[in-house]
Amino acid sequence: MARHCIGIDLGGTFIKFCLLDADRRAGGVFQLPTPTDRVPDGVIERMVEGGRRVLAEAGLKAADVLGVGIGAPGPLGISAGVVRDMPNLPGFRNVPLRDRVAAGLGLRAVLENDANAAALGEYLCGVGRSGGDMVLLTLGTGVGSGIIINGKILHGVHEMGAELGHVIVEPGGESCGCGQRGCLERYASATYLAQYAARQVRQGRKSSLEGILKAKDALNARDVNEARKAGDALAAEVWDRAAYYLAIACVDICRAFDPERIVLAGGMTQAGEDLLRPVQEHFRRLHWSITEPMTRIVISELGNDAGVIGAAGVAWQALT
Amino acid sequence: MARHCIGIDLGGTFIKFCLLDADRRAGGVFQLPTPTDRVPDGVIERMVEGGRRVLAEAGLKAADVLGVGIGAPGPLGISAGVVRDMPNLPGFRNVPLRDRVAAGLGLRAVLENDANAAALGEYLCGVGRSGGDMVLLTLGTGVGSGIIINGKILHGVHEMGAELGHVIVEPGGESCGCGQRGCLERYASATYLAQYAARQVRQGRKSSLEGILKAKDALNARDVNEARKAGDALAAEVWDRAAYYLAIACVDICRAFDPERIVLAGGMTQAGEDLLRPVQEHFRRLHWSITEPMTRIVISELGNDAGVIGAAGVAWQALT
Helix, strand or coil, rough: CCCEEEEEEEEEEEEEEEEECCCCCCCEEEEEEEECCCHHHHHHHHHHCCCCCCCCCCCCHHEEEEEEEEEEECEECCCCCEEECCCCCCCCCCHHHHHHHHHHHHHEEEEEHHHHHEEEEEEEHHHCCCCCCCCEEEEEECEEEEEEEEEEECCCCCCCCCCHHCCCCCCCCECCCCCCCEEEEHHHHHHHHHHHHHHHHCCCCCCHHHHHHHHHCCCCHHHHHHHHHHCCCHHHHHHHHHHHHHHHHHHHHHHHHCEEEEEECCCCHHHHHHHHHHHHHHHHHHCCCCCCCEEEEEEEECHHHCCCCCCHHHHHHHHH | CCCCEEEECCCCCEEEEEEECCCCCEEEEEEEEEECCCHHHHHHHHHHHHHHHHHHHHHHCCEEEEEEEECCCCCEEEECCCCCCCCCCCCCCEEEEHHHHHHHHHCCCCEEHHHHHHHHHHHHHCCCCCCCCEEEEHHHHHHHHHECCCCCCCCCCCCCCCHHHCCCCCCCCCCCCCCEECCCCHHHHHHHHHHHHHHHHHCCCCCHHHHHHHHCCCCCHHHHHHHHCCCCHHHHHHHHHHHHHHHHHHHHHHHCCCCCCCEEHHHHHCCCHHHHHHHHHHHHHHCCCCCCCCCCCEECCCHHHHHHHHHHHHHHHCCC
């Protein structure tokens, strides 16, 4: 009986692969560079090549495998198995990725949004494996999210749900690329946090970040956190602002979903407790007093592997 | 075979009753006054009396009935079947309402939050009966909500979810009784909309509402809408402010749940199109431009009967 699924996580720079078994043990994670010269054909060939390598390394035959789960950045047609568009890979337009990978490997395949897959990965094998509804926020270039209710990914009826990076946390606030104002992403992603700090410095705020900004012409979230830890007042204010808006979003997540846990993931969580602690503090302060906060805010356990493990988990759920 | 469920909706002034059959036909709605002198015993006796009358009027025996669904205002222990507390009925503390009504009628019973029940009522028999995930907002004294995903009520792991009246729509905004600031309820409930208008008048804003306020020492949402329609500038501003924050909440609901429809219910929806139109207009303007708005905002069809019909629906879902 087939007791394994292959996970593939398609990113703009790397494609990751793994194997997940029926006991939720994930292993054999490796990555191959994403070919950017031949899009999409070269990309799909590499996905198939990597999938075969997963089988070879584990000594499995196709018959031992239930199927393949593919995680990819949106926008996707999830149930159609189609990538509508892919940031960083301009040739990827309306590609029936699911069926082409399935045909290449001779296996059934399913497609899922990468943040949704990461949420399922943490739920099945990471910080959420003890169960209970879970919301994951990925804090990186933007803010992505995945929502797990009763063990299943919430997609929404038009497959446009779980876009918590675009909940409005500040009405009339900063303009977002999505066309809205005041989106969470504009306050709490690594990119915009750093851009906000740079803007403050350029507008004349005194800060130790000025030297870094002059040298690199840009800042990143780590620069801000390092300056904060060295006692820089502007950096502390900017970092705290992101934590505050994340906490607002966490309160709203509790009011809507009342999950067991909210999982912070993505590049910004490399700051660990430096990020988690101020978010938790704002959360406790902002949270209603009707009950104690019952939802726990935690940092992901699987880190960058959550997506590929979750992609395999998506296949398990869809194909069993 | 049992093909009917009884619905009971417990309110502070009236208790409503109905019968729902397996084909989702609801009927026989009537109400009895809520006895406020003998709480909780007299209340429970009246619920049992009303339940027997439902059977008698329909010519049914207990064996024809699957069970009873009870809707009640929170806070509840839903799975425990217990009313923790009831506004307007001070003696109602930690009452095992479900089991006492069940014993009185000799039928199985289930307990549900009244806003959740109303959402299920609209989903099964009202504006949501064609299917698809649905979020209902009740706009009255406060703002309640019910969320239906895959045909089921979303409770949250601590039974504290679907409290969308307390999502933060204005960080640092008006203080709410729940201990938070900037809750939707403080901007978009009938009560607070009218209170806000009264505050503006008392602070010296010129308005035709001044005379009504002097005569009654209070305003209600209808006063504000009537003044708005007669051309009063303050009333127009206050009404529009509520619609704006409701639209913010609707955008956030789309980003989180991406439902088929958002249903507005409760006292304030007596204003009909006067409420719906400005909410829809703000919603279209605030909504992202990545896609056209796909979620429809509509007004409830069942009105005040949604709760009692939904209570019966809760019994159907739990007992089949």
